[in-house]
Amino acid sequence: MDLRARNIHHQYGETEVLRDISLDFPSGRIVCIVGPSGCGKSTLLRLLGGLEKPTAGEVLQLGAPPAGCLNPLTYIFQDFALLPWRTVEGNVSLVLEDHGLGAAERAQIIADVLVRTKLSEFRAALPKQLSGGMKQRVAIARALAVNPAVMLMDEPLSALDAQTRELLMDDLVGLWTRAPFTAVYVTHNLAEAVRLGHQIVVLSRRPGQVRDVVEIDLPLAERAHGDAMLERQQQHLWGLMRDEAAAADAELLHV
Numbered sequence: 131m132d133l134r135a136r137n138i139h140h141q142y143g144e145t146e147v148l149r150d151i152s153l154d155f156p157s158g159r160i161v162c163i164v165g166p167s168g169c170g171k172s173t174l175l176r177l178l179g180g181l182e183k184p185t186a187g188e189v190l191q192l193g194a195p196p197a198g199c200l201n202p203l204t205y206i207f208q209d210f211a212l213l214p215w216r217t218v219e220g221n222v223s224l225v226l227e228d229h230g231l232g233a234a235e236r237a238q239i240i241a242d243v244l245v246r247t248k249l250s251e252f253r254a255a256l257p258k259q260l261s262g263g264m265k266q267r268v269a270i271a272r273a274l275a276v277n278p279a280v281m282l283m284d285e286p287l288s289a290l291d292a293q294t295r296e297l298l299m300d301d302l303v304g305l306w307t308r309a310p311f312t313a314v315y316v317t318h319n320l321a322e323a324v325r326l327g328h329q330i331v332v333l334s335r336r337p338g339q340v341r342d343v344v345e346i347d348l349p350l351a352e353r354a355h356g357d358a359m360l361e362r363q364q365q366h367l368w369g370l371m372r373d374e375a376a377a378a379d380a381e382l383l384h385v
């Protein structure tokens with residue numbers, strides 16, 4: 131299933147947040163969204179996921195979700211959003227309840243996603259026993275368990291330290307390479323965007339408009355940390371964003 135945003139405008143009261151956004155999010159690709167603080171990245175993600183309705187324009191779901199999909203549009207948040215009283219397995223199993231699955235089928239899905247996210251031996255652990263990186267892997271496992279058509283990822287690595295971010299980026303690349311998933315990935319971090327994005331959408335400062343869409347053809351699995359081509363892409367993105375980011379910062383000073 132693809133997602134399409136068509137001529138989206140969004141306002142909160144008098145504040146215009148997004149202006150005329152038209153974008154395609156094709157199946158099997160990771161599209162990163164970058165842009166200065168407050169330009170409407172998270173708002174766009176909420177509109178794509180149907181949590182809010184755009185003031186104008188529409189979000190279209192094109193084609194059918196994958197077989198076995200229990201929740202077509204599934205979020206992954208920065209703060210993991212795990213239930214502290216449930217184990218790793220219990221947190222994953224939560225999203226499989228109320229779908230009419232048998233116990234054996236649920237157990238099979240849980241075992242599969244825990245293997246894919248390298249969490250099998252931590253299935254009985256509680257969130258407080260896990261590092262930040264592992265908590266986010268649980269959140270990723272929970273998202274994968276519903277076999278979503280599109281994962282909507284809002285700064286999923288930004289609460290983590292730099293080394294853990296690197297490791298999780300490797301994990302996401304490994305997961306995608308073994309079984310390509312579709313994701314819209316909001317980030318502040320341009321290094322993350324060039325590492326994980328097949329396409330990178332650069333938004334202008336608020337009201338967010340599409341400033342550019344940068345394609346990166348290099349396969350994810352070949353994108354090594356420090357790769358010269360990726361560094362150049364990152365510089366190019368920063369060139370697009372620098373003035374907007376400075377202006378957005380100056381605006382915040384005057385609020």
Ligand SMILES: Nc1ncnc2c1ncn2[C@@H]1O[C@H](COP(=O)(O)OP(=O)(O)OP(=O)(O)O)[C@@H](O)[C@H]1O
Pocket residue numbers: 142147165166167168169170171172173174318336
């Ligand atoms: N529910 C809301 N009600 C009113 N204003 C809102 C609401 N949600 C967001 N905004 C405003 O809309 C603008 C865009 O916010 P949003 O969080 O989408 O931006 P962002 O690009 O994700 O920001 P950041 O990079 O800082 O996370 C901001 O000015 C914010 O204050």
